Amino acid sequence: MQQRRPLILISNDDGVAAKGINELIRFLRxxxxxxxxxxxxxxxxxxxxxxxxxxxxxLPVSKEEGLSIYRCTGTPVDCIKLxxxxxxxxxxxxxxxxxxxxxxxxxxxxxxxxxxxVLEGCMKGIPSIGFSVCxxxxxxxxxxxxxxxxxxxHKVLHHGLPQGTCLNVNFPQYPPYKGIKICRxxxxxxxxxxxxxxxxxGGADLYWITGHFSNHEPESTDTDKWALxxxxxxxxxxxxDMTAYPLLQDMQEWDW
Amino acid sequence: MQQRRPLILISNDDGVAAKGINELIRFLRxxxxxxxxxxxxxxxxxxxxxxxxxxxxxLPVSKEEGLSIYRCTGTPVDCIKLxxxxxxxxxxxxxxxxxxxxxxxxxxxxxxxxxxxVLEGCMKGIPSIGFSVCxxxxxxxxxxxxxxxxxxxHKVLHHGLPQGTCLNVNFPQYPPYKGIKICRxxxxxxxxxxxxxxxxxGGADLYWITGHFSNHEPESTDTDKWALxxxxxxxxxxxxDMTAYPLLQDMQEWDW
Numbered sequence: 449m450q451q452r453r454p455l456i457l458i459s460n461d462d463g464v465a466a467k468g469i470n471e472l473i474r475f476l477r478x479x480x481x482x483x484x485x486x487x488x489x490x491x492x493x494x495x496x497x498x499x500x501x502x503x504x505x506x507l508p509v510s511k512e513e514g515l516s517i518y519r520c521t522g523t524p525v526d527c528i529k530l531x532x533x534x535x536x537x538x539x540x541x542x543x544x545x546x547x548x549x550x551x552x553x554x555x556x557x558x559x560x561x562x563x564x565x566v567l568e569g570c571m572k573g574i575p576s577i578g579f580s581v582c583x584x585x586x587x588x589x590x591x592x593x594x595x596x597x598x599x600x601x602h603k604v605l606h607h608g609l610p611q612g613t614c615l616n617v618n619f620p621q622y623p624p625y626k627g628i629k630i631c632r633x634x635x636x637x638x639x640x641x642x643x644x645x646x647x648x649x650g651g652a653d654l655y656w657i658t659g660h661f662s663n664h665e666p667e668s669t670d671t672d673k674w675a676l677x678x679x680x681x682x683x684x685x686x687x688x689d690m691t692a693y694p695l696l697q698d699m700q701e702w703d704w
Numbered sequence: 705m706q707q708r709r710p711l712i713l714i715s716n717d718d719g720v721a722a723k724g725i726n727e728l729i730r731f732l733r734x735x736x737x738x739x740x741x742x743x744x745x746x747x748x749x750x751x752x753x754x755x756x757x758x759x760x761x762x763l764p765v766s767k768e769e770g771l772s773i774y775r776c777t778g779t780p781v782d783c784i785k786l787x788x789x790x791x792x793x794x795x796x797x798x799x800x801x802x803x804x805x806x807x808x809x810x811x812x813x814x815x816x817x818x819x820x821x822v823l824e825g826c827m828k829g830i831p832s833i834g835f836s837v838c839x840x841x842x843x844x845x846x847x848x849x850x851x852x853x854x855x856x857x858h859k860v861l862h863h864g865l866p867q868g869t870c871l872n873v874n875f876p877q878y879p880p881y882k883g884i885k886i887c888r889x890x891x892x893x894x895x896x897x898x899x900x901x902x903x904x905x906g907g908a909d910l911y912w913i914t915g916h917f918s919n920h921e922p923e924s925t926d927t928d929k930w931a932l933x934x935x936x937x938x939x940x941x942x943x944x945d946m947t948a949y950p951l952l953q954d955m956q957e958w959d960w
Contacts (some may be wrong), residue, residue: 492757495815495820529898558827612891632947642789655759655762656759657754669740687951692942698866698884
């Protein structure tokens, strides 16, 4: 009996024209049918945002055997929600965000549109993975990520992922990679986040987001930042349930 | 010795003109100094999005003893990041998102701009609370929420919150409230999320987001949805660390 090829739904936050998503398509095409719905322009830092104030739309970019690409006016999360209700012929076996141009480890999981894609896939009950490289270069050489991505995709298709969980995979800036580490999310935060300049026509000062990530636990060797800083591919398993269970217990004792 | 009044930084995702945030200001003014920086227009569903592609700016709306209000062109998270670096005279004792017009319980924590405010405050190491009412009416009567909000704010200022944790507080649509329940995040997801209509000038079909929340565990009495459905104020303690620790353990056994 012929085995059905897996169906993978892909989106990102760098936009449908970004090199990262097109390289991902190239890496996965030999082994899977692909449907791509991605934002029509960059939506970096869009987190799990949805478009609530306006309608959105999508148009086909290209269609061939086993590969359909659409561009969408919405956010990365909109792309997943909309593709699942409009263009996927059946429930995908996997949802992938990426390959993102830039680091989505540590608390970046909260800001990342690529990880928004992944959280949305996970909420829909579909195994979901985000791939990111710690380099913003729009013309980055993604070739070194190809074999690890194929391996991780193969393993997730084989093992599945427990309901309510997904994967945040980050590649260090510089190959060769030392291997794969399964990590926890690094504790830390962004600092000195704004670069201001006067308004060219005398309006209110303009602020561009920038910043420096402060790792609050640089000595911990089990975090995703440590893995990346030391040349390893970091896989951080992520869950949808954000409940702080220890605090839930403690707060029962507060005098309500 | 005179005790210093607490300083509270406030934002939301419904915009600086929304009734909810202005009622929150009225409720808290007697007991705290307030700095408000909120989006200049509605940013519902913006999650923890940041503005990465353009610069943002802010302008004062009003300033009087113990209350400064600013409107900002950025996202809810931008408002917190920018206020902390530009207009707060010292580190706030508390950050509040709200009062949101609409339900932010269950998985809505991932989409909510109001909860984006709260996650950002938490990442900055400041006790943070989101307040939401399960009613989108722009002219809602928020009066019944006043005493519970004052009580919860007082308790959090007194007890503090552990690093990396924050609170998601939701009020049922209809008072009187039966009391307060400390809950976990409900498991469920949104379904049938798009309402389509033809483009009025013949372009691609337009899709408006809508949807129905499917509670996957309606019988569980310890969830925030159950509390709200049964007339209780739901307090869901939330954490920044999204690591799926059980999966992290399991994946060590995969053959890497």
